[in-house]
Amino acid sequence: MMKKLLLGIWMVPCMAFAQQPSDSLLIKQISDDVLTNGKSYTLLHQLTKQIGGRLTGSPQFMKAVLWGQQAMKDMGADTVYLQACRVPHWVRGGKDAATVVQMNGRKVKKSLSVTALGNSLGTKPGGITAQVLAVRDFAELEAHQAEAKGKIVFFNYPFNPTYIIPGRAYGESGAYRRNGAAIAAKYGAVGIVIRSLSGSTDNYAHTGVMAYNDSLPKIPAAALGLQDADSLFAWCQRMPVQLHLETHGYFLPDTIGYNVIGVLKGTELPQQYITVGGHLDSWDEGEGAHDDGAGVVQTMEVMRAFKAVGYRPKHSIHFVLFANEENGLRGGNEYARVAAMQTDQPIFALESDEGGFTPRGFGCSTSPEKLAALRSWIPLLQPYGTDKIAAGGGGADIGPLARHFNIPACGLMPDNQRYFDIHHTKADVFEAVNKRELLLGAINMAGLVYLVDKYF
Amino acid sequence: MMKKLLLGIWMVPCMAFAQQPSDSLLIKQISDDVLTNGKSYTLLHQLTKQIGGRLTGSPQFMKAVLWGQQAMKDMGADTVYLQACRVPHWVRGGKDAATVVQMNGRKVKKSLSVTALGNSLGTKPGGITAQVLAVRDFAELEAHQAEAKGKIVFFNYPFNPTYIIPGRAYGESGAYRRNGAAIAAKYGAVGIVIRSLSGSTDNYAHTGVMAYNDSLPKIPAAALGLQDADSLFAWCQRMPVQLHLETHGYFLPDTIGYNVIGVLKGTELPQQYITVGGHLDSWDEGEGAHDDGAGVVQTMEVMRAFKAVGYRPKHSIHFVLFANEENGLRGGNEYARVAAMQTDQPIFALESDEGGFTPRGFGCSTSPEKLAALRSWIPLLQPYGTDKIAAGGGGADIGPLARHFNIPACGLMPDNQRYFDIHHTKADVFEAVNKRELLLGAINMAGLVYLVDKYF
Numbered sequence: 052m053m054k055k056l057l058l059g060i061w062m063v064p065c066m067a068f069a070q071q072p073s074d075s076l077l078i079k080q081i082s083d084d085v086l087t088n089g090k091s092y093t094l095l096h097q098l099t100k101q102i103g104g105r106l107t108g109s110p111q112f113m114k115a116v117l118w119g120q121q122a123m124k125d126m127g128a129d130t131v132y133l134q135a136c137r138v139p140h141w142v143r144g145g146k147d148a149a150t151v152v153q154m155n156g157r158k159v160k161k162s163l164s165v166t167a168l169g170n171s172l173g174t175k176p177g178g179i180t181a182q183v184l185a186v187r188d189f190a191e192l193e194a195h196q197a198e199a200k201g202k203i204v205f206f207n208y209p210f211n212p213t214y215i216i217p218g219r220a221y222g223e224s225g226a227y228r229r230n231g232a233a234i235a236a237k238y239g240a241v242g243i244v245i246r247s248l249s250g251s252t253d254n255y256a257h258t259g260v261m262a263y264n265d266s267l268p269k270i271p272a273a274a275l276g277l278q279d280a281d282s283l284f285a286w287c288q289r290m291p292v293q294l295h296l297e298t299h300g301y302f303l304p305d306t307i308g309y310n311v312i313g314v315l316k317g318t319e320l321p322q323q324y325i326t327v328g329g330h331l332d333s334w335d336e337g338e339g340a341h342d343d344g345a346g347v348v349q350t351m352e353v354m355r356a357f358k359a360v361g362y363r364p365k366h367s368i369h370f371v372l373f374a375n376e377e378n379g380l381r382g383g384n385e386y387a388r389v390a391a392m393q394t395d396q397p398i399f400a401l402e403s404d405e406g407g408f409t410p411r412g413f414g415c416s417t418s419p420e421k422l423a424a425l426r427s428w429i430p431l432l433q434p435y436g437t438d439k440i441a442a443g444g445g446g447a448d449i450g451p452l453a454r455h456f457n458i459p460a461c462g463l464m465p466d467n468q469r470y471f472d473i474h475h476t477k478a479d480v481f482e483a484v485n486k487r488e489l490l491l492g493a494i495n496m497a498g499l500v501y502l503v504d505k506y507f
Numbered sequence: 508m509m510k511k512l513l514l515g516i517w518m519v520p521c522m523a524f525a526q527q528p529s530d531s532l533l534i535k536q537i538s539d540d541v542l543t544n545g546k547s548y549t550l551l552h553q554l555t556k557q558i559g560g561r562l563t564g565s566p567q568f569m570k571a572v573l574w575g576q577q578a579m580k581d582m583g584a585d586t587v588y589l590q591a592c593r594v595p596h597w598v599r600g601g602k603d604a605a606t607v608v609q610m611n612g613r614k615v616k617k618s619l620s621v622t623a624l625g626n627s628l629g630t631k632p633g634g635i636t637a638q639v640l641a642v643r644d645f646a647e648l649e650a651h652q653a654e655a656k657g658k659i660v661f662f663n664y665p666f667n668p669t670y671i672i673p674g675r676a677y678g679e680s681g682a683y684r685r686n687g688a689a690i691a692a693k694y695g696a697v698g699i700v701i702r703s704l705s706g707s708t709d710n711y712a713h714t715g716v717m718a719y720n721d722s723l724p725k726i727p728a729a730a731l732g733l734q735d736a737d738s739l740f741a742w743c744q745r746m747p748v749q750l751h752l753e754t755h756g757y758f759l760p761d762t763i764g765y766n767v768i769g770v771l772k773g774t775e776l777p778q779q780y781i782t783v784g785g786h787l788d789s790w791d792e793g794e795g796a797h798d799d800g801a802g803v804v805q806t807m808e809v810m811r812a813f814k815a816v817g818y819r820p821k822h823s824i825h826f827v828l829f830a831n832e833e834n835g836l837r838g839g840n841e842y843a844r845v846a847a848m849q850t851d852q853p854i855f856a857l858e859s860d861e862g863g864f865t866p867r868g869f870g871c872s873t874s875p876e877k878l879a880a881l882r883s884w885i886p887l888l889q890p891y892g893t894d895k896i897a898a899g900g901g902g903a904d905i906g907p908l909a910r911h912f913n914i915p916a917c918g919l920m921p922d923n924q925r926y927f928d929i930h931h932t933k934a935d936v937f938e939a940v941n942k943r944e945l946l947l948g949a950i951n952m953a954g955l956v957y958l959v960d961k962y963f
Contacts, residue, residue, distance in 0.1 A: 411867075
């Protein structure tokens with residue numbers, strides 16, 4: 052009985068708390084250092100204000116690559132290198148415009164807040180003018196498919212306010228942004244506008260990636276601000292409405308993008324590595340501050356903090372600023388492809404791509420056993436905000452790596468009630484990020500990476 | 508053994524989960540209704556934009572009283588009444604100014620971001636000019652007490668960035684705002700300026716209440732923005748610096764304030780009541796949006812939601828918009844004094860006064876047994892943000908009631924990383940409040956009140 056009891060006590064610490072006093076001390080040291088000497092807020096200022104929005108293929112993205120490389124060198128990475136990958140090169144091409152030009156047969160001129168969807172092709176020069184067919188969802192379009200020919204279809208699918216996790220509403224309404232143009236084209240529509248994927252109280256238009264069906268006409272596609280979507284929908288319920296839509300998107304030939312990879316070399320198991328990252332590209336509307344400047348600078352902060360407190364990881368750590376998350380995921384795919392050809396083995400991947408908001412924990416896609424081990428560390432991270440480690444989650448960029456190697460993929464889970472207010476808009480700027488919230492996210496990431504490095 | 512086990516199983520649900528399926532359904536109904544039809548964001552807009560800052564004794568406070576009374580009537584309260592209380596009547600009296608006028612014997616003119624502390628008395632007309640004695644803390648002033656005579660003492664006590672809960676830093680540095688003037692006066696100082704109680708990245712000056720020692724001279728007292736505090740401290744380290752300080756605060760005779768009390772009458776135990784509240788007064792610098800417009804409108808939202816979902820509480824519920832929290836606490840004291848004279852008995856009190864940010868739980872001052880019962884409800888509230896119910900906490904306004912009757916006092920615990928950036932400044936405006944974060948706070952409050960009503 053005594054022996055069994057002792058074994059029982061031994062087992063638990065062995066899995067998780069072998070050296071809890073020193074663990075909590077080191078995490079506290081990291082926290083104190085980040086909150087006192089943290090550089091991520093300053094780095095974010097550089098990335099957003101000196102460089103700005105960083106669309107794949109743009110000069111700004113290239114500036115960001117060189118900036119990230121230099122910054123990680125300055126932080127004392129053992130090595131920093133650029134991993135080239137072929138990327139799509141979509142350009143917005145001009146100022147998007149959507150104007151109601153006729154209501155009930157009467158000429159009007161009402162400009163709407165609009166943005167072309169990423170990867171969409173522009174209207175003909177000067178734009179198109181057509182009657183609007185306003186529908187709430189795909190089912191309503193099906194029901195009215197005979198009326199779609201020659202019209203601009205307006206998908207006004209609402210962002211469900213009753214979901215506590217706004218990402219769930221985003222997931223649901225995402226189909227209209229991604230597939231709306233293809234489905235409307237099937238019925239002969241000449242363009243689409245969608246209600247922006249947001250529940251905000253303002254009128255910013257939210258861009259984001261879409262895709263065509265190559266066997267159907269590639270019609271222009273844009274998103275409207277929520278207030279204007281409400282107005283347009285109400286007008287369309289009462290009378291015929293004509294919309295003038297002008298967008299300019301086109302593709303240049305594929306070009307080269309780069310994952311920026313900083314490495315801290317492991318002291319005991321250098322051939323095994325942990326990947327930590329965020330994505331360096333962003334949409335062009337704002338400054339890509341929360342999406343995903345925050346993840347980029349938090350990734351760099353983890354490296355800086357480890358150096359600052361003198362923590363030398365057992366495993367190697369890759370700090371990766373990924374290319375082309377927004378409209379292609381070519382950076383994440385290339386990183387996984389190269390990793391699969393190498394001898395070194397990844398053991399764990401962590402991404403921050405849900406905004407630089409106050410941290411509440413992590414979401415992890417892994418086995419129940421590993422999830423239980425991760426959860427046993429919650430008491431060590433709870434003082435810094437990690438109240439839970441949810442099953443599921445990870446990040447788009449680390450997904451290909453994690454799936455190929457069947458390793459745990461975790462994502463920082465900030466409180467994201469404000470995320471979809473600014474996501475992919477002009478409002479995603481430096482000023483929308485709170486310094487302490489950003490730093491606290493980095494602290495929780497550093498704590499988790501430290502524990503994985505020590506105990507996995 | 509079997510009997511004991513059954514009893515054990517019985518005890519837990521009896522205390523907490525007797526009807527969990529219906530409980531979770533009702534809380535979900537409340538949540539859906541608040542997120543879809545919630546009025547608190549609109550009410551907050553009225554309170555902040557149509558009325559504005561609501562200093563005790565000001566016309567704006569009186570407007571807010573009438574507004575609150577009408578709004579709770581419109582929401583269908585069984586009764587709404589005003590509870591008068593005598594309140595102090597401090598007025599700012601003019602535009603505060605702090606200007607560095609001499610550095611190292613050379614004339615200069617550098618205006619600093621400044622605000623007089625609440626309840627402080629103004630300088631003589633035209634202001635005072637004196638050399639600055641810059642110290643980090645009381646100990647440093649003690650060490651240099653001989654130099655204080657005739658000077659303006661500058662307390663530059665830092666807001667500790669390493670505390671994860673910013674309220675802890677606020678508590679620590681609060682002594683300089685509250686007692687700095689009295690302590691400096693003891694050594695013959697002619698005025699004080701303090702570093703604002705904040706860790707923000709901007710330069711807003713933060714007001715807040717102070718108190719004099721009646722047996723010492725009542726010297727002027729003001730707070731500086733953080734950037735200017737940093738500059739002034741650096742200058743004072745290197746050279747003699749003269750500051751011109753001009754403030755205008757004074758007291759008018761005491762006047763009358765009002766707690767606005769809306770009541771839903773209990774269906775089974777109407778003589779027992781639950782108190783839910785926030786404070787209606789605010790500082791004058793901003794609009795009192797987070798502090799405590801949020802608590803006011805969340806309190807009203809709880810009432811609205813109960814009516815909307817048809818929940819008729821067993822106990823009576825007092826929805827209280829308290830007077831004079833900021834510079835006297837006379838509203839909370841009067842509410843408790845009147846309650847103590849009445850037959851009706853309070854059973855529980857809840858306050859929201861830590862900002863309208865995303866909710867993370869509650870802090871509750873109560874017995875370990877009652878705390879355990881409250882914590883047993885976490886699973887019912889967790890879907891809406893309540894990850895924890897911490898020991899300790901409550902609210903200033905409900906404190907006198909809770910202490911007199913020895914009842915549990917709980918405070919909504921929002922994520923408050925941003926709170927002390929804007930607290931008591933010009934930046935505490937409607938735009939700083941996020942609609943969903945505000946509504947989610949109200950949902951968790953309503954859920955807790957519902958559970959207390961049903962099971963306490």
